[in-house]
Amino acid sequence: MTDELLARHRAVMPSWMSLLYEEPIEIVHAHDRRMTDSQGRTYLDFFAGVLTNSMGYDVAEIGDAIRKQLDTGILHTSTLYLIRSQVELAERIAKLSGIPDAKVFFTNSGSEANDTALMLATQYRRSNQVLAMRNSYHGRSFGTVAITGNRGWSASSLSPVKVSYVHGGYRYRSPFRDLSDADYIKACVADLVDILETATAGDVACLIAEPIQGVGGFSLPPDGLFRAMKEVLDEYGVLFVSDEVQTGWGRTGEHFWGIESHGVTPDMMTFAKGLGNGLAVGGVVARGDVLDCFEAQSFSTFGGNPVAMTGATAVLDYIKDHDLQANCAARGEQLLTGLRAYESPIVAEVRGKGLMIGVELIKPGTTEPNPKAAARMLEETKKRGLLIGKGGLHSNVLRLGPPMTLTEEEAQEGLEILVDALAATHAALS
C-alpha cells in the first residue's frame, strides 16, 4: 500500500519535495499526541508536523469551534466584506504583540507572512537592501528563499532583494563559539556594524531573524543578542523583524513570543504554523505606520478567512485556558535535563527553550557534523514508536518539537526512547 503510494508520489510530485524515513509513512489517524499509520503502527509525536500541530490532534474544543463555523454554511465569503472573527483575532494578536499601535495582516503561510514583511520594510524604507542571519530559514517564496541563509534550502540563486548575512544564530559552528555570552554578543554586534558599513549603502530596510532558528537546527544565541543588535539597527534606522513562525504562542516556555527573551520589542513579527493547529493561517503584526505604508491596494483571497480565524481563536483560548506556556516550560525542562544527563560520544550539545529542543550530533571525539547518526536516529526512534525531526545546515541536528500539550508521562516515554535510540545509533555506527 505505502510502496504503491510512494511510487505515485515520486511520479507526480517534484523531486525536491523530500519525505522523512527510509520507508515514508502515511498517517491515517491521530488523537492527542499519538498518530497511527496505514500499517496500524502508532507513534508518539515529537515533531508536530514541524511545530504546526501545536495542540495535538482531535482536540474537542478546537474541532467544535470550527464545526460551528461550518454550520453557518460559510467556509469563506471574501476579505472584501467585514469578517467579525478576523477583526477580533487581529485585535487580540495586536494586543499580545506588545508592539505600540500594532496592526495585523493575515496570510495563509509563514512564507507569505515573511514576504509581506519584506515588502513592507523595503517599501517603508525605500531600499531593497536587507539583512538576515546566517543559517536562517524564512520560507519558500521567491523573496523568502532569498533571505534564507542555508544553501540546502535556497532553491533559487536569483534574488529580488540585496541580502547580507550576519552572525549570531548558530553559535555551535560560529567562529565566536568559545567566547563568553557577553563577548559573543559583542562579537556579533561588531559583525553587524561591519556588515552595515562594508556590505551595504547604509540605508538598509530591515534585519529579519528567528529568535531560535528552526530549520537551522533549533539553535539560539544568548539572551540579549537581539536587544544589543536593535540598538545598532535603531541608529541606522533599520527595522527589526522577528520571525515567530516557530517560536510564537508560548512554545519557548519563558515567554509568549521568542523574541521576548531578548528584552526587545521588534517593529514587526511574522507568525504561522502553531496558531492554526493544522489549519493554514499566518500573518504579520507590525507598527501601524509600517503596516499602513502601502499606497497601492493589497489583498489576500484566503488570508483571514473565517474557518482559519475561528480555529486560530480556539487555539489561543486553549493555550490560555490550559496554561500551555507553563506546560512548555515544565516539559522542556524535563526533556533538557533528561537528555543532558545522558552522555553520548555522538552528542555535542543539547540546547533549546521550552518545547524546541535541538541535539547536535557529531562524529565521536571531533566537532564534525554527523548527518549519518541523525538519519539513523530517525529510523531508530521510529522503530520504537516516536516521531522526531532533523535539520541544521549539515542535517546533523535532531529536532524535538512536540505538541505544546505534551504530558509529563509522554515526555518521559519520549526521553526513554531517545536515550535508547542514541545508544543503538552509536553502537551501530562505531
Ligand code: PMP
Ligand atoms: N519561517 C520559519 C521560521 C519557518 O520555520 C518556516 C517553515 N518551516 C517558514 C517561515 C515558512 O512557513 P511556511 O512553510 O508556512 O510557508
